[in-house]
């Protein structure tokens with residue numbers, strides 16, 4: 001049996017660190033996992049990436065490094081989001097190919113789908129409509145990442161045994177999340193807000209919108225388990241469930257909740273006893289966003305971690321980092 005040498009790009013990020021945990025839990029030895037922090041290897045630098053692959057010669061790659069952020073960051077720094085993500089993935093995928101990496105997993109995001117895609121969003125909704133303008137540059141980069149993987153497969157699959165796959169997760173949360181007050185996703189932002197409200201004995205916590213929009217959330221360790229599961233599927237099975245020009249796989253929890261429900265569950269988890277006030281004058285966003293994960297389910301994978309359980313672990317992580 002081949003001993004794999006696995007490069008996890010972005011291993012200090014929320015998803016990359018969960019992938020490392022999952023690989024170790026599955027019996028991969030620490031010595032088989034190759035990592036570099038951003039300061040050691042800037043993945044936007046083609047020369048450095050080529051040098052790293054030539055030196056380390058990994059046999060598998062998980063590409064979990066990316067420039068990631070919420071609406072505010074995406075809107076304020078669109079050039080950074082499209083440029084850095086395009087460069088990182090192009091550099092890593094080309095260097096992987098040049099250095100005979102057979103298997104690579106690219107991580108995308110549900111924002112690749114059109115703004116008005118039918119719900120739940122199926123894989124074949126890709127490129128059927130206009131994207132959400134606030135994160136269009138980021139989404140375009142992620143779509144290019146899927147197409148890079150598919151193009152290398154189509155051109156070099158038969159001749160070089162190239163097998164590059166991609167997974168598109170829904171909203172993720174869990175240990176390693178970004179809890180920045182102005183620049184974080186819904187769950188980490190609410191964890192911080194309820195925690196601070198508890199400490200301040202605040203009588204109420206305001207939340208934008210009506211609380212009625214529905215969103216899907218997936219615990220990051222589930223995401224890591226799904227990524228490794230998809231990477232380990234045989235090529236025959238993967239090919240049976242995908243097509244060469246539509247090869248990405250959605251990763252969702254299979255159920256969604258209202259913003260009000262998630263806010264109440266976080267308040268309970270944190271131990272905040274005051275009121276939650278919905279500010280109806282603020283926008284709601286899309287009424288519902290959830291993924292159709294039936295392709296992944298048919299491939300034998302299902303999410304395990306319930307929202308309540310995942311939120312308890314996420315809150316512990318937040319508190320431990322204070």
Ligand SMILES: NC(=O)c1ccc[n+]([C@@H]2O[C@H](COP(=O)([O-])OP(=O)(O)OC[C@H]3O[C@@H](n4cnc5c(N)ncnc54)[C@H](OP(=O)(O)O)[C@@H]3O)[C@@H](O)[C@H]2O)c1
Pocket residue numbers: 009010011012013014015016037038039041042043044063064065066067068084088107108109110169170171172173176185
């Ligand atoms: N979080 C979510 O809800 C979510 C949802 C769907 C999809 N995803 C996808 O999952 C992937 C990982 O996201 P995440 O939440 O784990 O992000 P994250 O926590 O911000 O981690 C990203 C990692 O990439 C590294 N990185 C960024 N720019 C780099 C560069 N130029 N060179 C080398 N390393 C660089 C970062 O290192 P530094 O911090 O040192 O810069 C960090 O370790 C992304 O592709 C994202 O699209 C995430």
